Amino acid sequence: MVQLNRREALAFGGASFLTGLLLGGGAQAQATDTLTIAFNVNLPSFDPCVGPSSVNPTIQAIYRSIFDQYVGQDPDLALAPGLLTKWGWNDDKSKAWMDVREGVVWHDGSPLTPEDIVWSIQRAGDANGGNPVAFVWASLVNFKVEGQRITADCKNFDPTIFKWMAFLTGYVLPKAYYTKVGADGFEKKPIGTGPYMVDEYQGNAFLRLKRNDKYWGPKPAFETVVFKFVPDGTSRVAEIESGSSDVTLEIPYEEYDRLKAKPGLAGVCQPITDIGMIFITNVEKEMLDDNVRLAAIAAIDKELIAKRLLRGYATPIDTLDAPGYEAYDPSIKTPYDPEKAKKLLAASGYSPEKPVKFTIQTTRGFKPKDYETIQAIVGMWRKVGIEANIEVYEIAKHYELRAGHKLAPMAFYNWGDAIGDPTCSTGFAMFSYSPNSAWKSKDVDDLIGPLWGEKDEAKRIAGWKAVDKYIAEKGYVIPLVQYSQPIIYKSSLKVVANGTGALQPTLVSKG
Amino acid sequence: MTSGLLQRLGMAAITMIGVAVIVFVLLRVVPGDPIAMMISPGASPSDIAALRAHYGLDAGLLAQFVVWARDLAHGDLGTSISLHRHVLELLAERLPATLELAMASLVFAAALGGAVAVFGALIADTAMAPLVDAVNGLFLAVPDFIWAFLLVLAFGVFAPVLPLSGRIDPSLGVRFVTPFYLIESLLTLRFSVLVDIARHMIMPTLALGLPLASIITRVLKESLREAMVQDYVLLARLKGMSRLRLVLQEALRNAVAPTLALTGVQFTFLIGGTVIIERIFSYPGIGNMAVDAVINRDLPLIQGLTLVFGGLFIIVNGIVDLLVAAANPRLRHG
Numbered sequence: 126m127v128q129l130n131r132r133e134a135l136a137f138g139g140a141s142f143l144t145g146l147l148l149g150g151g152a153q154a155q156a157t158d159t160l161t162i163a164f165n166v167n168l169p170s171f172d173p174c175v176g177p178s179s180v181n182p183t184i185q186a187i188y189r190s191i192f193d194q195y196v197g198q199d200p201d202l203a204l205a206p207g208l209l210t211k212w213g214w215n216d217d218k219s220k221a222w223m224d225v226r227e228g229v230v231w232h233d234g235s236p237l238t239p240e241d242i243v244w245s246i247q248r249a250g251d252a253n254g255g256n257p258v259a260f261v262w263a264s265l266v267n268f269k270v271e272g273q274r275i276t277a278d279c280k281n282f283d284p285t286i287f288k289w290m291a292f293l294t295g296y297v298l299p300k301a302y303y304t305k306v307g308a309d310g311f312e313k314k315p316i317g318t319g320p321y322m323v324d325e326y327q328g329n330a331f332l333r334l335k336r337n338d339k340y341w342g343p344k345p346a347f348e349t350v351v352f353k354f355v356p357d358g359t360s361r362v363a364e365i366e367s368g369s370s371d372v373t374l375e376i377p378y379e380e381y382d383r384l385k386a387k388p389g390l391a392g393v394c395q396p397i398t399d400i401g402m403i404f405i406t407n408v409e410k411e412m413l414d415d416n417v418r419l420a421a422i423a424a425i426d427k428e429l430i431a432k433r434l435l436r437g438y439a440t441p442i443d444t445l446d447a448p449g450y451e452a453y454d455p456s457i458k459t460p461y462d463p464e465k466a467k468k469l470l471a472a473s474g475y476s477p478e479k480p481v482k483f484t485i486q487t488t489r490g491f492k493p494k495d496y497e498t499i500q501a502i503v504g505m506w507r508k509v510g511i512e513a514n515i516e517v518y519e520i521a522k523h524y525e526l527r528a529g530h531k532l533a534p535m536a537f538y539n540w541g542d543a544i545g546d547p548t549c550s551t552g553f554a555m556f557s558y559s560p561n562s563a564w565k566s567k568d569v570d571d572l573i574g575p576l577w578g579e580k581d582e583a584k585r586i587a588g589w590k591a592v593d594k595y596i597a598e599k600g601y602v603i604p605l606v607q608y609s610q611p612i613i614y615k616s617s618l619k620v621v622a623n624g625t626g627a628l629q630p631t632l633v634s635k636g
Numbered sequence: 637m638t639s640g641l642l643q644r645l646g647m648a649a650i651t652m653i654g655v656a657v658i659v660f661v662l663l664r665v666v667p668g669d670p671i672a673m674m675i676s677p678g679a680s681p682s683d684i685a686a687l688r689a690h691y692g693l694d695a696g697l698l699a700q701f702v703v704w705a706r707d708l709a710h711g712d713l714g715t716s717i718s719l720h721r722h723v724l725e726l727l728a729e730r731l732p733a734t735l736e737l738a739m740a741s742l743v744f745a746a747a748l749g750g751a752v753a754v755f756g757a758l759i760a761d762t763a764m765a766p767l768v769d770a771v772n773g774l775f776l777a778v779p780d781f782i783w784a785f786l787l788v789l790a791f792g793v794f795a796p797v798l799p800l801s802g803r804i805d806p807s808l809g810v811r812f813v814t815p816f817y818l819i820e821s822l823l824t825l826r827f828s829v830l831v832d833i834a835r836h837m838i839m840p841t842l843a844l845g846l847p848l849a850s851i852i853t854r855v856l857k858e859s860l861r862e863a864m865v866q867d868y869v870l871l872a873r874l875k876g877m878s879r880l881r882l883v884l885q886e887a888l889r890n891a892v893a894p895t896l897a898l899t900g901v902q903f904t905f906l907i908g909g910t911v912i913i914e915r916i917f918s919y920p921g922i923g924n925m926a927v928d929a930v931i932n933r934d935l936p937l938i939q940g941l942t943l944v945f946g947g948l949f950i951i952v953n954g955i956v957d958l959l960v961a962a963a964n965p966r967l968r969h970g
Contacts, residue, residue: 169719169720169928170718177718252686260680308720328729329730329914329920329924330802330920333807353801354801355918356915356927360800363792363800367796369801524672525672560684
């Protein structure tokens with residue numbers, strides 16, 4: 126037997142450790158039955174109905190893996206049966222009804238009941254419960270359960286209530302389990318009815334999910350899914366390039382083009398329900414001048430911005446209802462026309478020599494090329510007689526200013542409407558009583574007001590198209606582009622792009 | 637001795653109270669309202685008021701401070717707005733990851749910086765000496781986050797031998813009793829786990845440690861240069877002591893005190909540096925959590941994190957003072 130003295134033993138141990146460090150397995154993603162996603166945001170909380178994360182569109186990919194929504198949504202945004210198989214209203218739309226799917230079990234094996242559905246809606250609608258959209262859920266009251274059917278009174282008719290059931294905070298939570306373990310206990314060990322179960326979570330590091338073999342829907346392709354939380358874009362590029370992750374998203378378009386051309390990698394970049402726009406605040410006198418607003422719109426070459434700055438991965442838009450949204454009307458156009466812009470400004474006494482001056486706010490790095498887009502627009506404006514001063518702010522500042530109606534005369538923002546309903550795009554962005562609107566005027570309110578509770582769906586959508594047309598003619602907002610979402614993945618996989626932008630593991634399969 | 641300790645503890649308490657007050661007031665004065673970030677389209681003023689009340693932000697500044705200070709005195713740092721968990725619990729969970737990383741970086745920096753400084757002192761009179769200074773100057777000029785990206789490129793992309801993110805391989809499924817993964821895996825002799833954790837720490841440790849190592853090199857090398865011309869060193873040299881022994885046994889002992897003091901100060905900056913380095917490597921410590929807390933304007937969590945950072949600075953400086961006193965007999969004996 127070989128005898129080692131103390132020095133030799135230490136040297137041997139040290140050498141073995143160093144060898145292990147460097148050769149302890151490459152940085153490759155794991156087994157073929159594991160899907161590793163380099164995800165762009167951290168998961169702050171498992172409760173999909175409370176707090177800031179509940180209204181974060183990106184995180185819905187994780188929530189939809191663990192929980193089910195009342196109503197499902199296909200990648201093309203169409204609603205589909207979820208935990209509710211059918212839904213609707215009575216003839217006069219004073220009551221809503223919902224049929225609950227049978228045979229669904231929670232991750233702990235207990236059955237889903239209609240009481241879970243009722244409790245989840247009531248919990249979400251509690252004004253003091255911390256749900257940011259509690260007012261939506263509070264519109265349903267006086268629930269009654271008969272077998273698998275739930276009926277409720279519509280306190281006020283909301284034509285979008287079933288769409289919200291596939292949207293933010295529209296998740297079903299386990300009444301008995303949640304009541305038993307409480308909010309803290311639920312955060313530590315959450316359960317849902319979704320296709321994946323929580324196996325391990327390390328905040329700011331990773332979330333590991335295991336397949337729910339009792340799932341009522343199609344069997345998910347992977348036994349294990351790992352969401353690695355990699356908020357830094359450069360690190361996400363390195364993750365996919367090194368093979369450490371199988372899929373990643375939201376990387377710079379330049380990197381997307383480079384990576385998808387590499388052997389072993391593939392990419393998809395489809396339009397999602399996320400748009401770039403410029404709010405106009407009707408406070409300062411310059412913004413109250415129709416000629417100035419309309420000139421500002423006519424002077425922007427959106428095609429050029431989409432093609433050059435965003436490398437073709439964006440679609441120019443003329444209304445807040447983008448292609449794919451229900452009230453999208455391709456006939457509404459606000460064409461690029463610098464000569465018209467000059468004439469409009471001249472009518473108000475402005476010219477390139479004597480420009481109209483105001484401030485435009487923008488984020489920098491929050492959305493792809495946001496600052497550069499505004500820089501380009503300011504350059505286009507300068508040629509026609511608009512001198513805009515760019516002010517960079519954080520997104521948190523934008524929210525605060527917007528809520529207080531204190532944004533600069535113009536402010537860049539991105540707006541998401543994953544259900545594609547006009548109430549959640551034009552409605553909330555332009556109705557003066559909405560805390561998220563910047564242009565607040567009676568003429569728009571008069572047009573929008575009757576549409577909130579319109580019971581005739583065709584009339585409702587036609588009404589919203591008319592609102593969009595009116596806003597475009599008056600120049601109350603500047604819609605810019607609809608973004609596309611870059612996703613890079615190993616070519617051995619198949620990825621179905623989701624119109625909402627939520628990269629759900631169930632949309633990834635083995636090629 | 638006891639009065640000195642009490643005086644130091646008193647000063648630390650006053651500093652912490654000052655930090656707490658300043659942070660509390662500043663957070664409520666700077667732009668960024670956490671409730672504004674949550675307000676959804678269509679929320680009415682009463683909905684917004686309810687949300688504000690839910691998170692305890694409806695009261696006046698003074699009333700909020702009184703509640704916060706009272707809870708703080710009872711060890712309650714509040715509940716995180718974004719993470720929905722007690723701040724103290726979150727800090728206890730994440731702080732060990734940062735401490736392990738910071739300590740590993742410090743040890744690495746001290747070892748590398750010390751070795752290069754000694755090497756520099758040994759070759760001080762040779763033609764190679766300027767080369768050491770030039771290389772060290774280069775390392776000094778490159779900030780930690782640039783090192784991080786270079787390391788990601790080198791060991792994550794071009795030669796992918798090291799993990800790019802996280803603290804442990806998600807597929808291992810190892811359960812820990814304590815949040816000190818590195819120490820626990822070492823004490824429980826789980827060497828494969830230890831290796832995995834160490835591999836995850838290499839790049840962030842290098843990124844944090846390299847700039848500090850170059851500072852240590854610079855200060856220690858200068859101190860060694862000064863020590864090497866002192867009478868006691870000259871006497872030892874006359875006695876025939878080798879240059880290596882002169883540096884290690886005679887000069888180093890007296891040169892180490894100023895380096896220790898500076899390293900202590902730099903270590904506090906290193907802890908601050910974990911904010912960006914943990915973000916780049918998705919390392920789940922308090923630095924990474926701090927970024928999310930700021931993005932989400934999570935006031936209770938930011939306050940808790942600031943107190944922890946403040947506490948760490950005070951503790952580190954206290955330890956450094958003790959070490960400097962121990963290393964310098966003149967200070968030890970007043």
